[in-house]
Structures are given as structure tokens and as C-alpha cells.
Amino acid sequence: MQQPGFFAVVAREWRHLLRDRSDAFFVFGLPLLLGLLLVWTFASATPRGLPVLVLDQDGSHESRQLTRLIDAAPGVSVAQRTPIAGQAWEALETRQVYGVVHIPRGFTDELVAGRRPTVQFQHNAQYATHSAQLRRDVQMAVATFSTAVELTAEQRQGRPNPYALDAAQPIPVASETLFNESLDYQRFLAAALWPAVLQMVLMITAVAAVGRELRDGTAQRWLDVAGGGVTTAVVAKLLPYAVFYFVLSVGMLLWLSLGRSIPVAGSVWVLVVGLALLVAAGLSLGLLAVALVRNYRMALSVTAFYTAPAFAFAGHAFPLASMPVGAQVWAALLPLTYWLPLQNQQWLAGAPASYALGLLGALALYVLIPLVLGLLLLRRRGFSPEAWGAR
Numbered sequence: 001m002q003q004p005g006f007f008a009v010v011a012r013e014w015r016h017l018l019r020d021r022s023d024a025f026f027v028f029g030l031p032l033l034l035g036l037l038l039v040w041t042f043a044s045a046t047p048r049g050l051p052v053l054v055l056d057q058d059g060s061h062e063s064r065q066l067t068r069l070i071d072a073a074p075g076v077s078v079a080q081r082t083p084i085a086g087q088a089w090e091a092l093e094t095r096q097v098y099g100v101v102h103i104p105r106g107f108t109d110e111l112v113a114g115r116r117p118t119v120q121f122q123h124n125a126q127y128a129t130h131s132a133q134l135r136r137d138v139q140m141a142v143a144t145f146s147t148a149v150e151l152t153a154e155q156r157q158g159r160p161n162p163y164a165l166d167a168a169q170p171i172p173v174a175s176e177t178l179f180n181e182s183l184d185y186q187r188f189l190a191a192a193l194w195p196a197v198l199q200m201v202l203m204i205t206a207v208a209a210v211g212r213e214l215r216d217g218t219a220q221r222w223l224d225v226a227g228g229g230v231t232t233a234v235v236a237k238l239l240p241y242a243v244f245y246f247v248l249s250v251g252m253l254l255w256l257s258l259g260r261s262i263p264v265a266g267s268v269w270v271l272v273v274g275l276a277l278l279v280a281a282g283l284s285l286g287l288l289a290v291a292l293v294r295n296y297r298m299a300l301s302v303t304a305f306y307t308a309p310a311f312a313f314a315g316h317a318f319p320l321a322s323m324p325v326g327a328q329v330w331a332a333l334l335p336l337t338y339w340l341p342l343q344n345q346q347w348l349a350g351a352p353a354s355y356a357l358g359l360l361g362a363l364a365l366y367v368l369i370p371l372v373l374g375l376l377l378l379r380r381r382g383f384s385p386e387a388w389g390a391r
Contacts, residue, residue, distance in 0.1 A: 004225055004226060004227035004228075005227045005232065006226070006236045008225050008226070008227075008236075009222070009225050009226045009232065009236030009237055010236050010239055010240060012222070013236070014240060017240075026204075026208070027205060027241060027244065028244065030201070031197075031198070031201050031245065031248060034201075038190045038193055038194055038197070039186075039255065041190070042185045042186045042189055047129065047130065047133045047185070048075060049075070050075055050076060050077065050098050050133060050134055051080075051096065052076055052078060052079065052097050052098060052099040052101060052134060053078070053079060053081070053082065053097040053099075053100050054081045055082060055088040055103065056081055056082070056083055056103045057103060057104055057105040058104065058106065058107035058108055060107065062107065062108045062111060066103060066119070066142065069142075069144055070101060070141040072141070073140060073141050075136070076141070079097055080096070088100045088102075092122070092124060095124070098124050098127060098131070099121060099122060099134045099138070100122045100123075101120070101138060102120040103119055104117065104119075104120075107119075111149055119142050121135065121138050121142075186256065186262065187348060191256055191262070191347070192340055195336060195343070196310055196314070196336055198245065198249060198278070198279070199278070199282045199334075199335065200303070200304075200308065201245070201282075202241075202281075203282050203303040203306070203307055205241050205283070205286065206238060206282070206284075206285070207286045207289055207296070207299045207300055207303055208300075209237055209238060210286075211295075211300075212296065214290070214294060214295075214296065215296040220383060230375055230378055230379045234374070234375060238287070241283060242279055242280060245279045245282075246275060246276055246279045249275045249279065250272060250275060253271060253272075253275070253347075257347075265346075265350030266347065266350045266353065267346055267353040267356070269353075270346050270353045270360070271342075271343065271347060274363060278339050278363060280367040280371075281363055284366065284368075284370035284374065285306070285335070285366070286303060287371065288373050288374040288377075289306070290374075291375075291381075292374075294382060306334075310336045311336065313337070314331060314334060314336045314337045315337060315341075335366040338362040338366075339359075342356050342359040
């Protein structure tokens, strides 16, 4: 018979996973499937072929030329073309298209007269990602068309090509996109959503692993296998999960950086250490949740409340500085808020490793404080029979 202690608890937890296929699937299969789903969802990197309708009330050669330029933009597909306004708004309202490009009647006459006609683009801003992509591509297509028209007009007046181009674009803007040059949504969303999903799964895993001992009344047996040490019992129980999720997270980092051509611009080792702390923080917070309420179902509810909206508060999709004070306080209570800036500065921006020390320190606190509090609460109340059996 195996001697009580650290490795006896690890072996006991492993035997449970071999016996209970549903727990084993949740721990090993579900996170892997979620990671693959994220990679597959954003495999195209940028939105392509979003449908728009061209409301062409001019019906001229020039309007058709502009339509072809819009259709040639990578993120846009001219799905419909009509001169009837009612059809255009119906298509927009029924979400057949995400935007309507309106080329007004007299468009060509205005160009010939040397005036600048207005091309209206109305887009459904309820879909912010679609809207931003379409607005950018449509504006670029219209700007290209406008420059060509002005260049032709200047050349007709006898200006040589270089001077005509200067007149068509009197003040050029040198805009340089940094750190995500191609506006890749795998960099922006997939790489950021994975740690958000991971944080949720980690907390649920810790709640399930510790909570089932309280629910099933086996907490004393678990403690006996550990040799009576609460710290040994908890750390040994959570170690197999920590190792698996750490390896899975490093695998996701390698896949995105090597398989999807998102190279690590900064320190790989800082990212690896940060991932280890993120995994440990998620498990420690799950331990604290179940030790605090000593009720399996309630601990899962607390976990869902804490982790489900975490991505919205982490400052990645919406600027943290623009949030109200209450939201900023809530964001400060989430380890994800500290991991995402670390990931962005080290993975994408190539910042010096020293810039990450404060963020690593914050993640370390999210490991130590919940772990210590969770151990104290379990030692004080978790191993008494009145704490057992609560579902």
C-alpha cells in the first residue's frame, strides 16, 4: 500500500480521472476542443467578403467603375446592386447586407463639372467588427477612385504626372500600423479569448476537484491520504491539472506563433512564466471560491459570476481608461487584466522583459493571496463534518 503523502494524493486524483470519464473529458477534452474552436473560428485572420449593396441611382460608366473598385476590396463583396432605395433599406434591415453604398443621381455630371459629389455609405454599426472593416475598405476604394478622377482632370489641364499627383493629394498622410499590421483577428481576439476561457476552466476545475470531496463527504479520507497536511492535500490534488493546463497553454502559444505565423517579438520566457502564474492563479481562485462557500453548486455559481464577463472588463475589447470607476475596480480584481497587457507587450510589441515585472508581480499575488486564504479557510472549516454533503 502506498505511503500517505504528496504522491499518494496525486495518484488518488489520477485514479479518479481514470474512473470518471465525464470529469476526465471536462479536464482534458473540453479545453482542447475550445482551443481548437477558437483557432478554427479565426482561421481567416481578417473578415473577408462581407456583403454590401450598391444603391446606384446614376447608372453610369463611372458608377459601375466605382462599384468594381469596391467589390475588389478584400473585406467587401458587392452582393446586390439596385437603383431602388426601398430594396436597399430592406436588404440592410433584414441583414442580407451589412452596408449600403449610395451613388446618387447626377454623380457623373458632378465629376465632369469639376465638383466633388458625395458617396454615402450607411452601415449597420450594431456589428462593430463588420462595420469597421467595411468602412475602412469602402473608404479606401472611394479614395482610390477619387484620386484617379482628380489625376485625370489634372493631366487634362497639362500637368505632368508627378505634379498632377501632388495636386490630387496635396497633403499625404503617412500612417503606420504597429504590432498588428494586417489587423489580424487571430492576434486580436483568438490569442486574447483563450486565456479568458482558460481562466474560467481553471476555476471550475479547482472547484470541482475540491468541491466533490466536500459534497461526497470524502474530505477526511483525502486528508488522511495526504498524511494530515492540508497544504499537501490541496497542492497535490491540483498539481495534475496545473501541469496539463500549463502544457496546453504553452502548446497554444507555440501553435499561434509557429503554426499561424504570429512570432513572439519579445521574451518567450516571460510569457512562459506568465502562463505558469496565470494557471496557478486560476486554480487558487477556484480553491478560494469553494473554501469560502463550502458548497459545490454555490461555488460554481460564484465562479461563473466572476469569470464569465471577465473579458469585457479586462480592457482588451474596450479601453479600460474609458470605463467608469466601478468597472475599473472590478477589472483590477481579475488576473486576466494583468495577463493581457503582458501578452500584448511581450508577444506582439516586443517590449523589454523588464516592463513585465509589475504585471508578473500582480499575477503572483493572485496566486499567493487566494491560495493562502483558501488553505486557511479549508483548514478551519472544510474538514469538519458539518461542511460535507452540501451540493
